[in-house]
Amino acid sequence: MGSVLRVVASAALIALGGCSQAPAPPAAKLWTLFDVQALYAGGAPGSQAIAANDGLPGGIPLDLISSPLASDRSSTLVARTAWADGQLVAFLTTEVWANYPQVWMQPAYVLVRRRFPGEPLELVGDSEQPIFSAGPTSGFYSPFVQIVYAEVPPDTVAGTLTSAKQILDGGYPLTVGDAHTMPLVPDNVALPSTTELNTYTLQGMGYLEGALVPYLDFGTSMFTWDPATNVVQEAPIYVLTFIGPDRSVLASPSIPTILGAGPPGSGVALPGGGQRNSAYYRVHTVVVPQMARVFAQPGSQLQIDLQADGLGAFAGFAPDASDLQIATFSGRVALNAGDPSQGVSGCFDDPTLLAADPANPKSCIWLASEAALQANLDLSTEETTAITVNWEVTDLVVPESGDVPVPQPAGPL
Amino acid sequence: MKRSAVAVAALLWGTRAFGQPAPAVPTPEPEAEPEPINDSDGYTPAVEGAGAPSPLSINGYIDVGFAKAQGDGTSFAPNDQSVPADYGVDTFAPAVNSRGDVASTNSNGRFVNGFLPRSVGIGGNASFLLNTLDVDLKYTPASAPLMVFSRVQFLPRFTGNGDDTRVYVEQAFGRLVPFESQEFALAAGKFDSVFGIEYLDNEANIRTGVTPSLVARYTTGQSIGAKLFYRVQIQPLQSAVSLNVSATNSGNFVESLQPPDASLTGEPVGAGRLGYELNTPGIQVKLGASGLIGPRNDQAYQAAHQKTYGFDARVAVAGIYLNAEYVHVDEGEGGPKTTSLGNFPISSTFNARGGYVQLAYALPFSVGALHKLTVYGRYDRRHAWFEGFTPITVDRFTGGVRIDLWEALILKAEYLDNRELAGAPTVANNVFTSSLVYSW
Numbered sequence A: 001m002g003s004v005l006r007v008v009a010s011a012a013l014i015a016l017g018g019c020s021q022a023p024a025p026p027a028a029k030l031w032t033l034f035d036v037q038a039l040y041a042g043g044a045p046g047s048q049a050i051a052a053n054d055g056l057p058g059g060i061p062l063d064l065i066s067s068p069l070a071s072d073r074s075s076t077l078v079a080r081t082a083w084a085d086g087q088l089v090a091f092l093t094t095e096v097w098a099n100y101p102q103v104w105m106q107p108a109y110v111l112v113r114r115r116f117p118g119e120p121l122e123l124v125g126d127s128e129q130p131i132f133s134a135g136p137t138s139g140f141y142s143p144f145v146q147i148v149y150a151e152v153p154p155d156t157v158a159g160t161l162t163s164a165k166q167i168l169d170g171g172y173p174l175t176v177g178d179a180h181t182m183p184l185v186p187d188n189v190a191l192p193s194t195t196e197l198n199t200y201t202l203q204g205m206g207y208l209e210g211a212l213v214p215y216l217d218f219g220t221s222m223f224t225w226d227p228a229t230n231v232v233q234e235a236p237i238y239v240l241t242f243i244g245p246d247r248s249v250l251a252s253p254s255i256p257t258i259l260g261a262g263p264p265g266s267g268v269a270l271p272g273g274g275q276r277n278s279a280y281y282r283v284h285t286v287v288v289p290q291m292a293r294v295f296a297q298p299g300s301q302l303q304i305d306l307q308a309d310g311l312g313a314f315a316g317f318a319p320d321a322s323d324l325q326i327a328t329f330s331g332r333v334a335l336n337a338g339d340p341s342q343g344v345s346g347c348f349d350d351p352t353l354l355a356a357d358p359a360n361p362k363s364c365i366w367l368a369s370e371a372a373l374q375a376n377l378d379l380s381t382e383e384t385t386a387i388t389v390n391w392e393v394t395d396l397v398v399p400e401s402g403d404v405p406v407p408q409p410a411g412p413l
Numbered sequence B: 001m002k003r004s005a006v007a008v009a010a011l012l013w014g015t016r017a018f019g020q021p022a023p024a025v026p027t028p029e030p031e032a033e034p035e036p037i038n039d040s041d042g043y044t045p046a047v048e049g050a051g052a053p054s055p056l057s058i059n060g061y062i063d064v065g066f067a068k069a070q071g072d073g074t075s076f077a078p079n080d081q082s083v084p085a086d087y088g089v090d091t092f093a094p095a096v097n098s099r100g101d102v103a104s105t106n107s108n109g110r111f112v113n114g115f116l117p118r119s120v121g122i123g124g125n126a127s128f129l130l131n132t133l134d135v136d137l138k139y140t141p142a143s144a145p146l147m148v149f150s151r152v153q154f155l156p157r158f159t160g161n162g163d164d165t166r167v168y169v170e171q172a173f174g175r176l177v178p179f180e181s182q183e184f185a186l187a188a189g190k191f192d193s194v195f196g197i198e199y200l201d202n203e204a205n206i207r208t209g210v211t212p213s214l215v216a217r218y219t220t221g222q223s224i225g226a227k228l229f230y231r232v233q234i235q236p237l238q239s240a241v242s243l244n245v246s247a248t249n250s251g252n253f254v255e256s257l258q259p260p261d262a263s264l265t266g267e268p269v270g271a272g273r274l275g276y277e278l279n280t281p282g283i284q285v286k287l288g289a290s291g292l293i294g295p296r297n298d299q300a301y302q303a304a305h306q307k308t309y310g311f312d313a314r315v316a317v318a319g320i321y322l323n324a325e326y327v328h329v330d331e332g333e334g335g336p337k338t339t340s341l342g343n344f345p346i347s348s349t350f351n352a353r354g355g356y357v358q359l360a361y362a363l364p365f366s367v368g369a370l371h372k373l374t375v376y377g378r379y380d381r382r383h384a385w386f387e388g389f390t391p392i393t394v395d396r397f398t399g400g401v402r403i404d405l406w407e408a409l410i411l412k413a414e415y416l417d418n419r420e421l422a423g424a425p426t427v428a429n430n431v432f433t434s435s436l437v438y439s440w
Helices: A004-013 A033-043 A165-170 A300-310 A323-329 A370-376 B002-013
Strands: A030-031 A080-084 A087-096 A106-113 A144-151 A174-181 A202-208 A211-217 A234-245 A258-259 A280-287 A293-295 A381-398 B054-070 B125-138 B148-156 B167-175 B183-191 B221-236 B239-248 B269-279 B283-295 B305-317 B320-331 B337-339 B342-344 B350-363 B369-386 B391-407 B408-421 B429-439
Touching: A080 A381, A106 A165, A106 A174, A144 B148, A234 A370, A258 A370
Parallel strands: A080 A258, A106 A144, A234 A280
Antiparallel strands: A030 A087, A080 A087, A087 A381, A144 A174, A202 A211, A234 A258, A280 A381, B054 B125, B054 B429, B125 B148, B148 B167, B167 B183, B183 B221, B221 B239, B239 B269, B269 B283, B283 B305, B305 B320, B320 B350, B337 B342, B350 B369, B369 B391, B391 B408, B408 B429
């Protein structure tokens, strides 16, 4: 009997009560171009979205980042367009983060030397071969890089110093240089044509853990950071959303997003004084009024895409619009488009009203800038998502007849 | 001589597991001194005999240190700007006391992601330290095969953030021995690790040297849960086989890496050690294999597993005591990280391989107040990497001396030569440290 009681007591001693767990906080996730390629290689279609449950309806489909793999396993980055202060810009997406409260700038060491004392510094080797410190499989990988020049002895041979440990152990003089947006990329990823980007992007090879790795260099002045912490400062981008008949929130990647102003010091000034861009954006969604319409020519690819995204009812068109007007305004969202089916008049009734005219209250009010959103929308509908992206906004889209991406470049708004 | 040898064995392998069930077969030389039970279920107070004056006893120790680390007391390279700062170096290297606290973890504003030890905040300055004020309470009722034990530690600290003193409940458990005829014990509460052997040396009044090894962070942490210990003596072979298993909140990582006081996942972490011991008059050999599996308790996802295994060996012969241990650690990626040091954004995939070999020799004399003089050396090596970061390999040579005076005073001094062999930048992070331990 005594032993039985002891056993019972022992069982009682080790018994653990049931418990209920609070939901786990969302995990931080990072998708690089390596991940996108891996998803494609695993059979994912281009329509498969990443960050699908992080606040942006539909997430970010893979084919908005790069093309599906070709037969030689290569892919091409996809150039997209967005509005920045009312002007159309082209951009590439190379990284997507979800549930990251912040990302950090990482150092990359570049070797320089003086052939003889007093002579200017020169690169070691024929080209800059940065030594990166965090690879794309790390959650702390960052395309935001601060170049740190290491002045090495003049007889240093290219390829002999390939790790941060070698640089730091060498005790070489270090000089902080510019900050660059330099994503690491798989070696079979191609840039889109210069026609689509209107800019030159450096492609090079650097070192990671002693091995060569390809990278892209989109240049300097694309982001700012907190010098005390190296945290990259984010700018907003706005994705316009619509409320469907069943109260669902609808969005379409065919409607260009709107870039907010970057932190002071980031980006390059647009012609006309506008703030062009940052490179690190957090996605916000903004619900537009029910009467807003996307300008889309019936039968166009844009109209078909909107239909597929459940936004067919929110497409509108000015029947007598010219080809130039169609090219200019396709994809834009007008607040006062009107709706002939409901007998509501608006600026789409008359092509002469498409161009914004502050002196004419009947002219179209387009949502193509952060200022326009702030002036015309109820921003209490704004939702901050858990998604941040690296969008390398490369340049303004320059009008070129017959060979420009859709939607076409905008005229003055 | 024999007495000295056994005493040093106690130092090296941890003192007898107080309160441990009496072996069914008498251990060799029982008349000399309490035999160290190496496959113990942790450092716990001894069972008192029936004639004990009181079922309640109070024990403890005071560990007063003096330490000086090179550089700024950290392993961070001054010119390195990569983040997280704690991913590319071994932040645990400049240890100064038996708790594994380091001289500093100040990253000077660089972001860190929670792979950090506790710090005593002295940087590169020489400083006296009150490492630990330890108070142990043990209650053993005469009417039940039960023992209740608590260990509360006062840890005075002053860091760059000001007064950082803590009162820490390191152990608090009850243990039941349900069968009088068996070495079988059940415990529930917060108790010592069951993994490997280094946890036996956690306390400053037991540890041969001053500082723990480079792999102690993975194996020596206490946690809350339930534990089972069972040992079978095989008298004809002068051997014993033991099993020590536990289910706890966090497994056996130290509390700065995985908080033990709550389960963040709702699923326990299982750990265990299977041990074999050979006890002959001439040589003692202890061998063990340990394993740990379960969700990592520095985040909330049950699918983010940690898997650890290790092997340990101890040999005592002719006054020489050899301890060796190997540990293999794999952690999967999880959600946002929470440790006893705070909240961090990511729990990265992490892997580590490492171990140590320690050799000690007790000089065979005892004169007056000098009871024992022990010299020791240890070699540690650790190879570890976070996913996407350059793997680092570090090692450490530790040499020291320990002097036992009377029965209640221990003076220890040692030097740690830390080296960054690969991946991590070379930094000045060697340490001289010492410890004066009063026990009562």
